[in-house]
Amino acid sequence: MERKRLLTRLWQFQNDFGYIPQVAIKELAEELRVSKIEIEGVISFYHFFHLKPTGKYIVYLNNSIISEFKGYSEVKASFEKETNCTFGEYQKPLFSLFETSCIGLSDQEPAALINFYPFTNLTPLKVKKIIEQLKNGENIVKIADNPSSKIQFKPEEDKTIFFRNYKLGESLKSLKNNTPDQLLKIISKSKLEGRGGAFFPTSTKWKYCKESSSLKKYIICNADEGEPGTFKDKALLNNLPGLVIEGMIIAGYITGATEGIIYIRAEYMYLINMIENTISKFYEKGLLGNDIYGIQDFNFSIEIQIGAGAYVCGAETALIESLEGKRGEPRIRKHFPTEYGYLGFSTVVNNVETFALAARIIELGPEFILNIGTKESKGTKLLSISGDVAKPGIYEIEWGITIKKIIELSQATSPNYIQISGPSGECINNTEFNRKICKEDLSCGGSIMIFNRYRSIVQILENFITFFMVESCGICTPCRAGNQIILDKIKKLKRGICTTKDLTDIKNWGKIMQQTSRCGLGTFSTNSFRMALDKFESYFNLKISKCDADCEIEFDMESAVFDYDQLIKTTQ
Amino acid sequence: MKNISFKIDGRNCTAEKGQNLIEAAKQNGIFIPTLCHFKHLNPLGSCRVCTVKQNGKTLAGCTINVDEGIDIEVNTPELLDTRKAILEMMFVEGNHFCPSCEKSGDCEMQNLGYETGIRYTRFPHLFVDRIVDARPERIVVNQNRCIKCKRCIEEIFTNDGYRVFNFTNRGNKTVVSVDYEQEAKLSEKQAEHAMHICPTGSILVKGKTFSKPFGDRQFDNSNSDKNISLHDIKKHKSTNKKKKRIATTSLAGCFGCHMSLLDIDLGILDIIELVEFNKSPLTDIKKFTKRCDIGLIEGGCCNTDNIEVLREFRKNCDILVSVGECAIWGGLPALRNTISLEDCLKEAYLNSITSEEGETVIPHHEDIPKILNKVYSNHEVVKIDYHIPGCPPNANHIWNVVKNILFDEEYSISYPDFKYD
Numbered sequence: 001m002e003r004k005r006l007l008t009r010l011w012q013f014q015n016d017f018g019y020i021p022q023v024a025i026k027e028l029a030e031e032l033r034v035s036k037i038e039i040e041g042v043i044s045f046y047h048f049f050h051l052k053p054t055g056k057y058i059v060y061l062n063n064s065i066i067s068e069f070k071g072y073s074e075v076k077a078s079f080e081k082e083t084n085c086t087f088g089e090y091q092k093p094l095f096s097l098f099e100t101s102c103i104g105l106s107d108q109e110p111a112a113l114i115n116f117y118p119f120t121n122l123t124p125l126k127v128k129k130i131i132e133q134l135k136n137g138e139n140i141v142k143i144a145d146n147p148s149s150k151i152q153f154k155p156e157e158d159k160t161i162f163f164r165n166y167k168l169g170e171s172l173k174s175l176k177n178n179t180p181d182q183l184l185k186i187i188s189k190s191k192l193e194g195r196g197g198a199f200f201p202t203s204t205k206w207k208y209c210k211e212s213s214s215l216k217k218y219i220i221c222n223a224d225e226g227e228p229g230t231f232k233d234k235a236l237l238n239n240l241p242g243l244v245i246e247g248m249i250i251a252g253y254i255t256g257a258t259e260g261i262i263y264i265r266a267e268y269m270y271l272i273n274m275i276e277n278t279i280s281k282f283y284e285k286g287l288l289g290n291d292i293y294g295i296q297d298f299n300f301s302i303e304i305q306i307g308a309g310a311y312v313c314g315a316e317t318a319l320i321e322s323l324e325g326k327r328g329e330p331r332i333r334k335h336f337p338t339e340y341g342y343l344g345f346s347t348v349v350n351n352v353e354t355f356a357l358a359a360r361i362i363e364l365g366p367e368f369i370l371n372i373g374t375k376e377s378k379g380t381k382l383l384s385i386s387g388d389v390a391k392p393g394i395y396e397i398e399w400g401i402t403i404k405k406i407i408e409l410s411q412a413t414s415p416n417y418i419q420i421s422g423p424s425g426e427c428i429n430n431t432e433f434n435r436k437i438c439k440e441d442l443s444c445g446g447s448i449m450i451f452n453r454y455r456s457i458v459q460i461l462e463n464f465i466t467f468f469m470v471e472s473c474g475i476c477t478p479c480r481a482g483n484q485i486i487l488d489k490i491k492k493l494k495r496g497i498c499t500t501k502d503l504t505d506i507k508n509w510g511k512i513m514q515q516t517s518r519c520g521l522g523t524f525s526t527n528s529f530r531m532a533l534d535k536f537e538s539y540f541n542l543k544i545s546k547c548d549a550d551c552e553i554e555f556d557m558e559s560a561v562f563d564y565d566q567l568i569k570t571t572q
Numbered sequence: 573m574k575n576i577s578f579k580i581d582g583r584n585c586t587a588e589k590g591q592n593l594i595e596a597a598k599q600n601g602i603f604i605p606t607l608c609h610f611k612h613l614n615p616l617g618s619c620r621v622c623t624v625k626q627n628g629k630t631l632a633g634c635t636i637n638v639d640e641g642i643d644i645e646v647n648t649p650e651l652l653d654t655r656k657a658i659l660e661m662m663f664v665e666g667n668h669f670c671p672s673c674e675k676s677g678d679c680e681m682q683n684l685g686y687e688t689g690i691r692y693t694r695f696p697h698l699f700v701d702r703i704v705d706a707r708p709e710r711i712v713v714n715q716n717r718c719i720k721c722k723r724c725i726e727e728i729f730t731n732d733g734y735r736v737f738n739f740t741n742r743g744n745k746t747v748v749s750v751d752y753e754q755e756a757k758l759s760e761k762q763a764e765h766a767m768h769i770c771p772t773g774s775i776l777v778k779g780k781t782f783s784k785p786f787g788d789r790q791f792d793n794s795n796s797d798k799n800i801s802l803h804d805i806k807k808h809k810s811t812n813k814k815k816k817r818i819a820t821t822s823l824a825g826c827f828g829c830h831m832s833l834l835d836i837d838l839g840i841l842d843i844i845e846l847v848e849f850n851k852s853p854l855t856d857i858k859k860f861t862k863r864c865d866i867g868l869i870e871g872g873c874c875n876t877d878n879i880e881v882l883r884e885f886r887k888n889c890d891i892l893v894s895v896g897e898c899a900i901w902g903g904l905p906a907l908r909n910t911i912s913l914e915d916c917l918k919e920a921y922l923n924s925i926t927s928e929e930g931e932t933v934i935p936h937h938e939d940i941p942k943i944l945n946k947v948y949s950n951h952e953v954v955k956i957d958y959h960i961p962g963c964p965p966n967a968n969h970i971w972n973v974v975k976n977i978l979f980d981e982e983y984s985i986s987y988p989d990f991k992y993d
Contacts, residue, residue: 033733033734034734034735035734035735035736035738035751035753035754036751036753037735037736037737037738037740037749037750037751037754038735038738038751040738040740040749041738041739041740041749044740044741044742045739045740045741045742047742310742327739327742329739332615332616332617332632332635333631333635334615334635469743469744470742470743470744471742471743472742472743472744473742473743473746474720474739474741474742474743474744474745474746475618475720475722475739475746476617476618476619476620477618477619477620477621477658477661477662477665477719477720478620478658478661480665480720480743480744480746481661481662481664481665481698481744482661483744484665484698484744485661485664485665485695485696485698488696488698505694509657509694509695512654512657512658515623515630515654516620516623516630516632516654516658517620518617518618518620518632551955552954552955553951553952553953553954553955555879555948555952555953555954557876557879559945560879560944560945560946560948561876561942561943561944561945562945563912563913563914563945564913564917564936564942564943564944564945565942567913567914567917567934568934568936571918571922571933571934572933
């Protein structure tokens with residue numbers, strides 16, 4: 001067996017036994033000629049793999065901030081009550097309950113995956129019913145909910161790029177009459193940039209790969225959409241899987257790569273059948289395989305790799321490590337994947353939306369795209385909008401749209417705190433609603449979470465920092481230790497014993513984390529927090545005692561003796 | 573290989589093209605601290621202690637290969653502080669009890685703490701409960717001290733090429749775990765190699781930890797240690813008519829620091845010419861009778877009485893100094909901080925071998941102080957002006973610091989005076 005098959009093999013054991021038993025670890029270690037601890041290291045990195053037996057039904061309840069605000073704790077309590085199990089524990093044969101970070105259903109929260117089937121808009125009552133049905137042996141497929149996100153908005157016909165009519169293979173017709181160079185020029189002309197949030201020029205990336213002398217080349221579609229509040233890639237894969245595949249084929253044609261891999265997060269397991277069917281259709285029509293479209297020696301194949309629950313694998317080098325059957329630790333910033341990528345070969349990693357847009361560019365021509373948007377940001381953008389809005393869902397917007405317009409379209413009520421691009425993005429307050437979504441102003445990776453003025457900002461930030469703490473790969477000090485330290489401060493803030501100095505500490509410490517972390521996770525984890533301290537100054541001032549540098553330290557005697565008092569009460 | 577020239581902090585340096593920055597800097601006499609970088613190992617970039625700047629961007633120095641004309645910033649005030657902060661993060665994340673560590677004096681991390689001048693940490697200690705794994709054949713892995721530098725993972729292999737260590741889990745739960753089967757195959761020499769490359773006291777070989785005595789270890793600087801001299805005190809006698817007043821107390825400590833205070837032998841005769849003691853166990857004065865210039869605090873706060881005493885000191889002293897590890901961050905009493913108070917007290921009073929069921933209680937009375945949920949460092953409770961690390965700090969060193977504070981003299985503490993153990 002090759003190491004790169006490891007995740008797939010682990011999934012087989014996980015699915016067959018409900019966990020990965022020691023005998024399996026031994027078997028895999030022997031096959032790969034590595035020590036068992038290396039296999040355990042991989043298993044324990046991904047939170048959907050278990051080392052202890054789980055129940056027949058594994059529940060993963062989303063603990064994102066959207067879920068928290070929509071009734072997460074009641075739903076959680078209800079799961080525990082109805083199944084008579086405790087979250088995070090392995091003991092019962094029928095149910096195992098776990099928390100998980102955002103599962104891409106922010107428009108239908110609280111939501112959970114049960115054996116990876118989606119259950120949305122949960123209430124205690126609904127949970128009760130679901131558990132009853134499962135106990136009665138009803139087919140889980142039949143009682144699961146439809147996870148599709150509603151497409152709430154698209155621009156007028158001549159400005160819609162993604163959600164327009166789709167005919168399978170339409171963009172690929174250009175391959176026959178154009179050389180890779182010509183197509184690259186079109187991509188370059190259209191100013192396509194990576195839609196995962198980094199906005200790296202796609203044509204540059206493809207050009208690096210094209211010019212690489214690597215013996216083999218890979219095109220990887222990053223469908224590990226883990227940024228909380230984001231579900232636009234899910235919508236694309238659900239509605240237009242063919243378009244994404246076409247984008248990958250075009251990338252393959254331009255760069256000379258022959259193999260494509262879709263790395264999809266396990267949270268979207270329910271989409272896999274449909275994607276596989278689409279891939280089969282492409283093979284049937286001769287759009288995948290050998291001599292595609294009769295173009296001699298243009299061979300391209302696509303396979304799917306399922307992740308196993310690790311946010312950090314959305315970072316391209318971590319994703320590559322994961323594909324290689326390793327722990328998803330981001331590589332040090334030394335080489336671009338186009339120089340040294342998957343298995344050491346030149347590799348292009350792009351987001352789902354980037355591939356879909358590439359296909360549309362080839363299909364519609366660059367002028368079509370260039371006429372839409374702002375000077376710096378061309379075309380449209382898919383946004384996943386959630387939170388305190390009447391119409392959560394997918395929005396295809398023209399770059400340059402104002403926050404005000406988004407608030408209007410989504411029918412948000414008393415918006416106060418808006419999180420752009422997820423927890424690792426930035427936050428804005430209600431004086432900034434005239435700002436525009438585009439490169440010149442507010443760049444956006446695809447998630448907008450709107451919170452009304454009744455929502456606790458501290459709770460939002462606590463949720464974010466906890467998320468980063470759990471999802472850090474754990475390899476570098478500032479990210480691993482820093483997030484714990486910041487969380488400690490939040491706890492202090494909640495106890496009401498913070499002073500001005502504590503807020504300054506958070507800013508300074510967050511900056512140190514930003515400067516010294518190994519990858520983007522640690523770099524951006526305190527971003528929103530530091531911004532919020534300035535943007536919601538009056539809010540925070542109410543939570544602290546203001547003082548100069550020489551002030552008295554507040555010590556919370558009450559909570560320091562609480563444990564002792566309780567213990568004396570209970571042991572007498 | 574071609575030689576190239578580049579700049580560090582404006583200084584011209586030369587090295588082989590492509591050489592690792594840490595090594596290249598070293599050859600040019602510039603020290604960039606690091607804990608994960610290790611000779612031939614690929615840059616690991618895990619500890620981040622070697623953070624430097626290139627073109628205004630912060631980077632891990634170990635991941636830079638030198639090239640013609642590059643310009644690196646290493647020792648700017650900002651970078652010195654950033655690197656110190658990362659070390660401090662390591663100290664607060666683990667449970668580093670130097671006074672009780674077998675590796676003390678041989679520990680690279682401790683040494684860097686001295687080098688960077690860490691007296692106390694700006695961050696709160698996290699006190700996460702971690703295991704000490706003694707199951708392996710030859711080694712003991714003490715997770716309290718592991719900084720996840722990855723050296724052992726990348727360096728220690730069995731003769732047939734199997735890894736002995738690997739990361740398990742993720743996020744703040746990440747640990748370096750041992751493969752017992754493979755570990756058993758290690759030779760004594762290989763196991764000792766693992767111990768030596770570990771930059772902390774996390775990997776220890778059973779029976780080999782004290783082969784070199786304390787005081788003679790590589791970072792001990794033992795000679796100079798004995799020679800800390802008591803700085804001249806007499807010169808102040810004539811100039812200062814009024815005696816300065818000092819108060820001292822021992823909170824959750826062992827009185828060891830007070831012992832050390834008295835350890836200046838005849839020097840005490842000179843000192844009492846300059847200062848007088850107010851509230852202090854040395855004078856047995858129980859209550860402040862006058863305002864004091866300086867208060868020396870030994871020990872941290874483990875009960876409500878400690879808090880009261882400390883607050884009283886703050887009220888009555890112009891300057892407060894935390895003396896010793898316990899005062900600075902809890903020290904040995906803080907060993908209990910990773911365990912809940914309930915478990916501690918139940919173990920001590922209810923479930924101990926000598927206690928009969930139903931016969932013992934956890935002591936409590938309105939006249940006895942309440943035990944706090946954890947041991948707090950003094951600067952978590954009141955503002956502390958200075959910190960003197962050590963367990964205990966050297967007597968002459970304490971007095972030198974006190975004298976210099978009292979008489980407003982500049983005093984930079986040299987490395988050998990610095991001790992955490």
